[in-house]
Amino acid sequence: IECIDMGGTDTKGRYHVHWGAAETYGERREESALRRSGRTVPDEAYAHFARPDDLSAVDEILDEYDRDPGNMLRILEATQARYGHLPVAALKRISHATGAWYAMIYGTASYYRHLRFEPPTEDALGAPAPAASPEPATSTRARRAPTRTSAAVSAPPASPAPTDPRARRPTEGAYLADLDRALGGSARRR
Amino acid sequence: MTDILPAPRGSRWPSILLARARAKDPTDLDAAIAHGAFVGLRAAVADFGPAGTIAEVAMSGLRGRGGAGFPTADKWRAAAVLDAPRRYVVANGYGSDPAVMSDRTLMARDPFSVVEGLAIAALAVGASEAIIAVRADATEAVAGLTAAVAAAEDAGLIGPDSLGPGSDLAMRVETVQGAYMLGEETVLLKALEGKRGQPEQRPPHPTERGLFGAPTVVQNVQTLASVAWILANGGRKYAAIGPLDSPGTTLVHLRGPKRSGVAEVPLGTPLRSIVELGGELAAGRTLKGVLVGGPSGGILPPEVLDVAYGYSTLREVGAHVGSGSVIVIDDRTCIVDLARLLTRFCADEACGKTIPCRIGLRRLTEIGDRVATGRPRPTDLALMTDLAHDITESGLCDHERLATLPYLSGMRYFRSELDDHILRSSCPAGVCHPIAVAAGAGAH
Ligand SMILES: Cc1cc2nc3c(=O)[nH]c(=O)nc-3n(C[C@H](O)[C@H](O)[C@H](O)COP(=O)(O)O)c2cc1C
Ligand code: SF4
Ligand code: FES
Numbered sequence: 001i002e003c004i005d006m007g008g009t010d011t012k013g014r015y016h017v018h019w020g021a022a023e024t025y026g027e028r029r030e031e032s033a034l035r036r037s038g039r040t041v042p043d044e045a046y047a048h049f050a051r052p053d054d055l056s057a058v059d060e061i062l063d064e065y066d067r068d069p070g071n072m073l074r075i076l077e078a079t080q081a082r083y084g085h086l087p088v089a090a091l092k093r094i095s096h097a098t099g100a101w102y103a104m105i106y107g108t109a110s111y112y113r114h115l116r117f118e119p120p121t122e123d124a125l126g127a128p129a130p131a132a133s134p135e136p137a138t139s140t141r142a143r144r145a146p147t148r149t150s151a152a153v154s155a156p157p158a159s160p161a162p163t164d165p166r167a168r169r170p171t172e173g174a175y176l177a178d179l180d181r182a183l184g185g186s187a188r189r190r
Numbered sequence: 191m192t193d194i195l196p197a198p199r200g201s202r203w204p205s206i207l208l209a210r211a212r213a214k215d216p217t218d219l220d221a222a223i224a225h226g227a228f229v230g231l232r233a234a235v236a237d238f239g240p241a242g243t244i245a246e247v248a249m250s251g252l253r254g255r256g257g258a259g260f261p262t263a264d265k266w267r268a269a270a271v272l273d274a275p276r277r278y279v280v281a282n283g284y285g286s287d288p289a290v291m292s293d294r295t296l297m298a299r300d301p302f303s304v305v306e307g308l309a310i311a312a313l314a315v316g317a318s319e320a321i322i323a324v325r326a327d328a329t330e331a332v333a334g335l336t337a338a339v340a341a342a343e344d345a346g347l348i349g350p351d352s353l354g355p356g357s358d359l360a361m362r363v364e365t366v367q368g369a370y371m372l373g374e375e376t377v378l379l380k381a382l383e384g385k386r387g388q389p390e391q392r393p394p395h396p397t398e399r400g401l402f403g404a405p406t407v408v409q410n411v412q413t414l415a416s417v418a419w420i421l422a423n424g425g426r427k428y429a430a431i432g433p434l435d436s437p438g439t440t441l442v443h444l445r446g447p448k449r450s451g452v453a454e455v456p457l458g459t460p461l462r463s464i465v466e467l468g469g470e471l472a473a474g475r476t477l478k479g480v481l482v483g484g485p486s487g488g489i490l491p492p493e494v495l496d497v498a499y500g501y502s503t504l505r506e507v508g509a510h511v512g513s514g515s516v517i518v519i520d521d522r523t524c525i526v527d528l529a530r531l532l533t534r535f536c537a538d539e540a541c542g543k544t545i546p547c548r549i550g551l552r553r554l555t556e557i558g559d560r561v562a563t564g565r566p567r568p569t570d571l572a573l574m575t576d577l578a579h580d581i582t583e584s585g586l587c588d589h590e591r592l593a594t595l596p597y598l599s600g601m602r603y604f605r606s607e608l609d610d611h612i613l614r615s616s617c618p619a620g621v622c623h624p625i626a627v628a629a630g631a632g633a634h
């Protein structure tokens with residue numbers, strides 16, 4: 001279980017969200033001390049937080065789900081299906097539109113294994129990152145049938161592989177493989 | 191696709207949940223009706239009415255199949271008596287144990303039984319909205335249920351006036367994914383509300399304050415399929431199957447040496463008969479035990495295989511029905527290694543809401559790691575026992591109360607194997623190699 005530090009706006013007005021294991025905090029703190037010194041600091045680590053050029057897709061998604069915070073998971077899944085991950089700018093827009101606190105949205109998004117804040121990386125997936133993640137957010141509503149097509153891209157869910165250091169929890173596949181190994185009697189690898 | 195294991199030859203195990211499971215097209219409504227689907231719903235609407243339906247289910251003695259075995263009729267009564275503008279019924283088809291396919295198999299092979307049971311539950315408690323919650327990766331179940339709901343709606347079996355004049359019943363299939371805990375009912379409701387999935391303190395139970403604050407009945411899909419049978423065939427007939435205090439059949443996902451798959455077994459069946467469905471062990475292998483209940487299950491030795499498979503009987507011997515998983519373990523498996531990987535899974539999946547759950551399970555895993563890697567402390571067994579009891583006693587949800595079972599049952603039945611690890615730095619199964627290295631090639 002990770003520790004969460006909600007982050008905020010830095011001296012240059014850029015928004016950062018921090019999460020991760022407690023051990024990495026010292027490093028982060030040093031980095032922000034460097035930032036406060038006024039020198040320019042390379043910002044690659046946060047490049048993916050850059051505002052997506054176009055938030056109109058988020059607005060479409062919000063309209064489709066009535067800007068209702070009760071539909072938050074569907075909104076987040078559809079947003080991830082569109083951008084491949086959950087960009088901070090999109091989360092802020094969702095927070096504004098639905099009236100749900102940013103922290104609540106972050107709390108929800110960080111809980112579910114299939115939602116992520118960073119684009120999937122090559123080494124995490126063992127394959128080039130797809131342009132947009134295809135999480136099928138199929139709310140198959142029998143009665144309100146017509147509009148669920150926007151999210152109906154289908155492909156296997158790309159949850160981070162167990163080796164991904166950012167994976168919040170190991171995948172079910174890792175557990176099943178461990179179980180197989182334990183029952184087969186061979187030594188465990190991790 | 192998961193295999194369905196047939197009942198042993200000569201046994202008289204009834205087929206209730208999987209009676210229609212071999213249908214060619216499970217979503218063909220006419221074929222299903224020809225084989226008895228919706229007889230129960232019609233009887234409930236036309237003959238029994240809400241109170242009569244609850245009485246019939248009470249007479250059947252049906253208990254929830256989601257693991258806890260709570261009497262279904264009691265739950266319905268609690269939700270029905272409350273004065274509320276709206277009520278929900280939710281079918282829990284999440285199937286949280288990744289190694290168990292029982293619920294998924296039922297939903298994919300006979301979706302109408304779940305639709306019918308859920309409609310009956312809605313009638314009984316006066317709900318006008320019904321949700322079937324399924325795991326997103328169970329695509330076959332999602333497709334089957336979606337088609338079944340649409341077909342039942344087209345036939346007027348659910349929808350406006352279906353449960354009597356002026357009534358309404360809207361049913362929909364919702365997919366959820368992303369955490370083991372989603373199977374727990376209050377977590378499932380949180381997910382359906384679009385929130386972070388952490389259990390709620392009870393009381394108030396969901397029957398009082400559930401989905402969006404309305405009285406909500408959450409029921410496992412097997413429970414609902416049983417309800418459909420009970421209304422069609424009578425509660426008395428159901429009560430005659432299996433033991434008096436918890437009658438009926440349930441689905442078990444068996445992983446045996448020769449055969450694995452889903453089987454429908456009457457409650458009260460000796461665990462041994464279930465294990466035998468999996469076939470003989472390979473030559474030269476010996477039976478070490480059986481893991482019953484999934485990731486938070488208990489590891490039972492061969493001596494207790496005559497225990498009756500049931501809610502209270504399994505708890506007495508240190509396991510539980512749980513996810514309905516039964517895994518046969520042979521002599522290649524190290525109990526410490528197994529218990530440690532199960533506990534680690536439970537710790538990883540703990541939601542983090544209560545500290546004994548979040549940190550206690552983590553520490554328990556670490557003690558197991560020490561034991562398995564040859565760095566145990568002399569006090570570790572005592573510490574493990576203590577900690578396990580503390581975790582169990584302070585649990586907010588059943589996850590935490592049960593996640594200590596792998597170690598507790600391991601200590602209860604396989605104490606000598608643990609002692610070998612701790613006192614003699616050896617692993618009898620030869621799995622935990624680091625011990626030999628750490629202790630200088632073992633100290634036999
Ligand atoms: C960790 C945990 C996981 C659970 N997983 C499931 C599940 O996958 N399916 C299920 O029906 N119930 C599951 N349950 C039980 C539910 O909380 C709930 O008791 C059940 O759905 C109620 O239905 P029933 O009365 O028909 O059993 C789980 C409980 C816990 C504590
Ligand atoms: S240190 Fe953090 S995680 Fe631990 S108890 Fe305090 S607030 Fe909770
Ligand atoms: S898993 Fe969080 S309190 Fe039980």
